[in-house]
Amino acid sequence: MVGRSKAYRVFRVAALVVVVLVLLAPLVWMVLASFKTTVDIYDASKAIFFSPTVENYTKVLQQANYAQYIVNSFWVAFVSTGVSLLLGVPAAYAMSRFSMNRSSLVVLMARVIPGISLLVPWYYVFSNLHMVGGYTVLILSHMFVALPLIVYIMMGYFDSLPIELEESAQVDGLTPIGAFRRITLPLSTPGMATAAILAFIFSWNNFMFALVLSSAQTKTLPVAIFNFVGYAAIDWGGLMAAATVVTLPIMVIALFTQKYIVSGMTAGATKG
Amino acid sequence: MAADTALRTAPLTSPTTPGWARWANRHRKWLFAGPAMAFVGVLIVFPLGWTVFLSLTDAEGSVRADKSFIGLDNYLEVLRDTDRFWPAVLRTVEFTGVALLFEVVLGMAVALLLWRPFRGEKWVRVAILLPLVATPVAVGMMWRLILDPNIGFANQMLGWVGIPPQPWLSGEKTALMTTAFMDIWQWTPMVILILLAGLTSLPDEPHEAALVDGATAWQRFRYVTLPLLMPTVIVAILLRGIDAIKTFDILYATKGKGGGSFHEVETLNVYAYGLSFDYNEYGIASAVLILFFLIIVGSMWVLTRRSKEA
Numbered sequence: 035m036v037g038r039s040k041a042y043r044v045f046r047v048a049a050l051v052v053v054v055l056v057l058l059a060p061l062v063w064m065v066l067a068s069f070k071t072t073v074d075i076y077d078a079s080k081a082i083f084f085s086p087t088v089e090n091y092t093k094v095l096q097q098a099n100y101a102q103y104i105v106n107s108f109w110v111a112f113v114s115t116g117v118s119l120l121l122g123v124p125a126a127y128a129m130s131r132f133s134m135n136r137s138s139l140v141v142l143m144a145r146v147i148p149g150i151s152l153l154v155p156w157y158y159v160f161s162n163l164h165m166v167g168g169y170t171v172l173i174l175s176h177m178f179v180a181l182p183l184i185v186y187i188m189m190g191y192f193d194s195l196p197i198e199l200e201e202s203a204q205v206d207g208l209t210p211i212g213a214f215r216r217i218t219l220p221l222s223t224p225g226m227a228t229a230a231i232l233a234f235i236f237s238w239n240n241f242m243f244a245l246v247l248s249s250a251q252t253k254t255l256p257v258a259i260f261n262f263v264g265y266a267a268i269d270w271g272g273l274m275a276a277a278t279v280v281t282l283p284i285m286v287i288a289l290f291t292q293k294y295i296v297s298g299m300t301a302g303a304t305k306g
Numbered sequence: 307m308a309a310d311t312a313l314r315t316a317p318l319t320s321p322t323t324p325g326w327a328r329w330a331n332r333h334r335k336w337l338f339a340g341p342a343m344a345f346v347g348v349l350i351v352f353p354l355g356w357t358v359f360l361s362l363t364d365a366e367g368s369v370r371a372d373k374s375f376i377g378l379d380n381y382l383e384v385l386r387d388t389d390r391f392w393p394a395v396l397r398t399v400e401f402t403g404v405a406l407l408f409e410v411v412l413g414m415a416v417a418l419l420l421w422r423p424f425r426g427e428k429w430v431r432v433a434i435l436l437p438l439v440a441t442p443v444a445v446g447m448m449w450r451l452i453l454d455p456n457i458g459f460a461n462q463m464l465g466w467v468g469i470p471p472q473p474w475l476s477g478e479k480t481a482l483m484t485t486a487f488m489d490i491w492q493w494t495p496m497v498i499l500i501l502l503a504g505l506t507s508l509p510d511e512p513h514e515a516a517l518v519d520g521a522t523a524w525q526r527f528r529y530v531t532l533p534l535l536m537p538t539v540i541v542a543i544l545l546r547g548i549d550a551i552k553t554f555d556i557l558y559a560t561k562g563k564g565g566g567s568f569h570e571v572e573t574l575n576v577y578a579y580g581l582s583f584d585y586n587e588y589g590i591a592s593a594v595l596i597l598f599f600l601i602i603v604g605s606m607w608v609l610t611r612r613s614k615e616a
């Protein structure tokens with residue numbers, strides 16, 4: 035850009051520093067507090083300089099059964115993402131190649147429907163089947179988030195892949211399904227990575243479905259954190275340790291897969 | 307459509323392909339789309355139908371209890387309820403409106419700041435990404451600590467500049483806007499990312515032309531950038547609006563059942579949840595949910611209509 039004054043450049047740097055601080059400081063605060071004793075949390079003079087302790091973490095991980103909740107969260111997110119990919123990728127392909135507008139609209143409606151309006155009937159049906167509290171119901175409910183997301187992202191991705199590649203593969207003797215499997219699918223790895231990472235994150239972060247459909251054994255991390263706050267005085271150190279335990283893995287994944295997350299979040303935003 | 311014909315005219319299979327594979331290739335459209343459609347049908351369309359059915363019954367208490375058909379009584383009861391329902395509608399509109407307004411304005415400002423490449427861009431992008439992926443319940447707990455009226459750092463900082471401590475989440479009047487602030491903190495980054503993607507895909511020529519014509523920075527934004535970016539802005543408003551209106555996690559995590567003791571943050575979603583799972587009033591809850599769904603679809607329809615006219 036031409037004609038940018040020095041004053042603008044200084045302003046821009048200052049403004050961006052403020053933006054970064056506002057976005058990061060609360061997260062840093064949460065992590066710091068997770069290493070403080072209750073006394074230090076209440077003491078404003080110990081805001082940044084304090085003697086760190088891992089007591090909160092040992093308490094959360096040993097007493098509160100968090101190891102189990104970590105496994106639950108991971109398992110539910112992993113399986114619901116995997117199954118949604120298996121169902122969603124071929125469906126997105128068919129919808130993209132055969133211009134199945136009405137079918138895709140039905141799937142995408144799922145983004146609009148309030149989750150609770152499904153939760154009530156699910157609860158009705160699944161508790162009559164004695165399935166509430168099991169992993170299957172949790173995984174199915176998380177697929178409600180993952181599947182439409184995957185179809186949405188993959189449809190956009192398939193739309194952008196030139197059809198000529200498949201056509202020439204078929205001229206060379208591959209069947210249509212063969213061309214999908216050997217040409218289109220390998221070319222779609224970045225799209226699938228984007229869809230899978232986002233689906234995993236949304237499942238990991240999901241709170242409402244597990245709040246209703248999980249039991250003490252199948253509870254996921256967000257529900258465990260919520261239950262941490264009882265009626266008595268809040269154990270802030272333990273609570274922040276628990277919050278850090280659920281947030282940190284997802285942030286580390288996000289740091290390594292930045293490019294994919296950004297393309298997934300902005301999917302469909304810049305098309306016509 | 308061109309793609310459609312092109313695929314069909316190509317040779318589908320060779321003579322050596324086994325029969326089942328030939329069948330699979332011929333029916334690949336539904337073979338591929340079928341399982342996902344079946345999932346959607348069983349777990350989304352059917353339950354939605356059931357919600358409509360429940361909204362016409364007096365279902366409450368146990369899920370195995372008998373229920374009888376009572377027509378539109380639930381809807382009448384809900385629509386006449388000025389105690390919980392209408393205040394919840396108002397709060398939903400307030401929360402969504404404030405959150406969306408700030409997210410779009412701030413998102414646009416930051417996207418414009420980030421538009422042209424600069425050193426250290428990578429770090430800003432990381433900072434933008436982290437709130438976005440953080441678990442909403444954890445985010446709620448994090449703000450509960452920071453905004454705690456007694457021990458929170460927020461009031462500490464206000465004290466430094468001589469502003470009296472604020473009640474934040476514990477205040478009957480301040481709670482809803484505090485949760486809106488939390489939503490703005492977490493989701494402005496998404497608007498930034500969407501608008502930034504839109505900005506980088508804009509053609510350079512109109513800006514250069516405006517520059518040659520001597521347009522000021524504001525004029526270039528108002529008459530060149532903004533009109534060109536409008537479709538992306540609408541998409542951002544739609545995507546964010548749909549999620550904001552359905553916000554549940556941070557509200558329930560920070561204020562608990564019923565949106566707090568005075569229902570300070572009880573939006574439609576929190577109200578419907580409470581009716582369903584804290585009070586087991588399934589019939590009324592279903593009526594609220596159907597009305598809520600109509601409100602969402604209605605506002606989306608209005609928004610897309612207006613954007614097409616513009």
